[in-house]
Amino acid sequence: MQWDIVIGLEIHVQLATRTKIFSGSSTAYGAEPNTQANAVDLAMPGTLPVPNEQAFRYAVMFGLAVNAEIERRSVFERKNYFYPDLPKGYQTTQLERPIVGPGYVDIDLSNGESKRVRIHHAHLEEDAGKSLHEDFHGMTGVDLNRAGTPLIEVVTEPDMNNAEEAVAFAKKLHGIVTSLGIGDGDMSQGSMRFDVNISLKPKGSDTLGTRTETKNLNSFRFMEQAIAHEVDRQMDILEDGGRIVQETRLYNGDRDESRSMRTKEEANDYRYFPCPDLLPVVLDEAFIEEARNSLPELPDARKARFQAQYGLNDYDAGLLASDSKLATFFEETVNLGKDAKLSANWILGEFSARLNAEEKAVADSPISGAQLGALVTRIADNTVSSAGAKKVFEALWTGESDNVDGIIDAKGLKQVSDTGELEKMVDEVLAGMPDQVAQYQNEEDPKKRKKMLGGFMGPLMKASKGQGNPKLFNEILQKKLGG
C-alpha cells in the first residue's frame, strides 16, 4: 500500500533570559546542581511566582517573527502531574489563552519550491529540572537548576509530509530563534528540543491515522533518522495489519532505535485549571510595538540581502542566512576576504564539514570569521593554492597559530608565481620525460590529452616543492607542448 506521511512538530525553546520565568534565580547553564534553585524554584511552602517581563518580550518577538497574532490578555494554567523534576507537582503553562496565536513559516525545499507550515500556537511555560539516572545506591538524583527556566512551546499544524520538510522547518525555526537572540538554540544542551508527531494514512485518505510522539532528538541529523525510523516502524505495523498505539517514544540516535516511554502515559489526566497565583497578563500596544521595533534581521530578509549585496546564489544565500551565527561569521569573513563566492564556498565546505565532524556549533569554532577572511584573501590573490590553504586552515583550527600570513611563511606554502622561474622548472621536467612528451604530442583525442597533461603536474609540483602555482604551470605546459 502507498502511505501519506503526516508530521507535526512541538518545539520547546529555552528563552535566553537572565532569570527564571517565575523567580529571580539565574538560568546560567552548567552551575553546580541545585545552586540555582531558590525557594520559589524548589516549591517551598508559601512561595509564589512572579513572572519575568523579558520572557514575555521574547515570546512576543517570536510571535511577530512567525507572522502570528499576539494574545493581548494571556492566562496561565496549572498542568498537574507528579514527577521528581517538577517541584510544585504541576507545571505552570498556558492552555486556553497562549501568548502567541496562529502564524506560519515558509520553508525552502531542495526541489526549489517553497512550502508554508502553519503554527497552531506558541505558549509560555516553565521548564522542569533534570533527573540524573547515574546510580546513587539505586536512587535517582534530582537537579532543579533548570526548573523554572522559561520556555516557549511552539506547536505546528501537521503540515509536513516527509523528513526533509520537517528538518527544513526545524532548521528554519532554529534560525529564527537564534536570529532573534531569544534563545541560544543549542540542541545538544537541550535549549531547543524538537518532538515529532508522526502518523501515516493510506495515500489520498482524509482521515488522519493514530500518531506517535518521538522525543529526544538532539540534532537535526537524529531528527531526520528518527522520522525515517518511525515511518518504517509504523509502516511495518500497518502493513502487517496491526494498529498504531498512541504513545510517546524515546529515540536513541546512537543506536537508531526507539522505545515506548513506559511511565508517563498511564491514565494521564492533567487537570488543567487557571493558576490562582497569577493574574491575566495584559500586554498593551506600546509593549508590542517596542518588541516589533527591536526585531533584528530575520533569515528570509537576510537571505534576500545576501543575494543582492554579495551576489550569492539562492542556495548558498539560504544556507548562510538560516543561522544567525553562521551569517555573522560569513559577513566577518567577507569583510576581510572580499570574494563572497569564495568565502561562501569555504564556510559551507571546509568550515561546516569540520564543525559537523567535531559536533561543534559556530560559536565554538576555534577560528574566527576574520581569520578565514584573511585566508580567503590569500587564496584570491594567488598567494596560496587551495591545497596550501587547507594546510593553513588546519593550522588555524588546531590553534598552531592564529596568523594566516605567518603560517604561510612558516610552512613555506607561498605559491611561486614568477613565470620565468616556473618556465625553467617546466623545461627541466619535460626534458626528463621525453617519452611522455612524445606520447602527448601524438595523441589526437583532446580528452585524453587533457588527462595526460595532468601526468606532468605531479613531477612539477614535486620539483617546486609544492609551491608552484598550478594554474600557471598548466598554462606554461600547454604553451610548451603545443596546445
Place this chain on the structure above:
Amino acid sequence: MTISRTDIEKVAVLARIQVDDEQVSALEKDLGNILDLVDQLGTADTDAVEPLAHPLDAVQKLRPDEVTETNQRAAFQAIAPATENGLYLVPRVIE
C-alpha cells in the same frame, strides 16, 4: 451525586494518596455527601455568566529580568529528606 469506588481509586492514584479498602468505603460516603452539597450548583442559572477566577479585576505585574537570588543550597538541603552531591535523591526513576 454518588461517586463510585472505582472513581475514588482512580482519583487517589492521580492525587498520589494511598487508600486501603476500608478508607475507600469511608470516602465513598463522605465524598458522596460532599458532592451532594456541591450539586446545589446545578440550580444556578449561569448561562450568561463569565467565570470568576480572582475576586479583583487586576492584571499581572511583570518583574524585571534581574538576578535577585543567591545560592542557598546548603540551607535548603539541610531540611531535605535525602541528598547526595547536591542532588535530591528519590527512588530510581524509569522513563
Place this chain on the structure above:
Amino acid sequence: MHNKSVAELSRELGSGTISSVELTRQFLDRIRAEDGKYNSFITITEDQALAEAEAADQQRAAGKATPWTGLPLAHKDLFCTNGVRTTCGSKMLENFVPPYDATVTARFREAGAVCIGKTNMDEFAMGSSTESSYFGATTNPWGNQRVPGGSSGGSAAAVAARLVPAATATDTGGSIRQPASLCGITGLKPTYGRVSRYGMVAFASSLDQGGTMARTAEDNALMLNVMAGFDPRDSTSVDREVPDYTATLNEPMKGLKIGLPREYFSDQLSPAMEQQVRNAVKEYEKLGATVKEVSLPNAGLAIAAYYVIAPAEASANLSRFDGVRYGYRCEDPRDLMDLYTRTRAEGFGEEVKRRILVGTYALSAGYFDAYYLKAQKVRRLIQQDFINAFREVDVLMSPVSPSPAFAQGEKNTDPVTMYLEDVFTIAVNLAGVPAMSIPAGFVDGLPVGLQIIGDYFSEARLLNAAHQFQQVTDWHQREPR
C-alpha cells in the same frame, strides 16, 4: 499587664514602666502555666523571643521605636518563620524549619515585634474547630471541651486566654471570623490582596487572606498597619496606598448605612443567636446609623461553590508535599509511586486527604465544566450580590456562625456538618471583600460575634465601626474564667 491591649502595652513600653524583656517573660510564663489547658500553641519560641525582646529594648533606648517595638505576638503556624519550625498543623511539616520568612512575619520582625510562638490550627487550615491539628485539638478558653472554632483556633484561644495580646491568622472561608466569634475576640479578614500571601502556606490561593486577631478593634488596626501593603513577591497582592488604620477609628457612626442580608437571618440561625446580633445592630442605631434589609440572593450557593473551588486549588497547592525536598517522607519507599502515595497517605490527615480527593475529582476529565467552571460562574454571581448590596449600604451586618462554640467531637465525624459552620462567612471569601467579627454578646455563657462586612478596601471603615461599638459596649473586655 496581660489584660492590657496592644495599644496600652505599647504606651507602657514607651513610658518605660516595663521593658520588653519583662513583658515577654510575663507572657511566656502565662503560656507555660495556662496553655496546658488550651493547647493553643504548637511551638513556643522562648529563647528567640527573649533575644528579640532584648534587641527591642535596645532599639527603644536608641530612640528607634515603632508602636510594635518589643510587643509580643504570636503567628498562626502557617506563616513561615525563618529558623522556627512551621508545621501548618500537619505531620507532613512536623519538622519543617523554613530558611525564610513570610512577608507578614518579616514585616512584624522589622517593626520590632517579638514572636513568642506559633499557634495551633486545623491541618493546612482546613477545618472550623481546630480539631484536625496533628498536634492535638485546641480548647476554647470559654468552655470546657468546647471548640475554639477554626482554622485559626490557636490564635483565637491564645488571645482570648490572654496568653498573647495579638496573633496573626488567616481566613479562607471564615477561619479568622468564626474562631474570633467563638472565643470572644476581635478579628479582621482584609480584602483579598491587601496582605501578602508570600510565605503563608497555601490552602486555596484565590481565597486565602492573612489577617488580624486581638481583643480590640484598635489593636487590629495597629496590626493591619504593619501587615497591609503591596508585596512584589505576591502577584495577587494589591499595589494600593495603605492608610493609617488607627487614624479614622473615631469617626462618628451617624449616617452609617447598615444592611442586614435577609439570607443570613434564616432558620439556620437559633433565635438566641439572632437576638444577640439584632441587639448589636440596635447599638449602632443608637449611635446614629440607619438600618435596612438587603438581599444576597445567591448566598445559599456559597458553600457549594466554595467546596469546589477551595479543594480544587488545594489539590494542586498541596502536590508539592511529595517527600522529595522537605517535610515528611515515608520509610523505605519501594519505588517512586510508593514514595509519593505512602508519604502523602501518612503525612496528611483525613480531612486534608478528603479535600485533595474532592478537588482532584472536580478537576478531572469530564467533570471540570460541571464543577470547577460552574463554581467560578456562581462565584461571579455571589460577587455581584455584594457589589449590588454596597450600592445601597455602607456595611453589612450578620451573625458569624449559626451557633456558639460547639462541643469537641460534636461535628468532626461528618465533614458536611462541619462545613455548614461557615455558612455565613464563606461568601465573603468568594467575593474577596473584607469582614470582621467583633464580640457582641453571649449565648449559653459562650461568646458570639457580630460580622461586619464591607466593600473592597474598606478596612478602615470596618475598624472604625468596630471601634465605635467597643466604645459603648464591653463584650470585648470580658475575660474567660
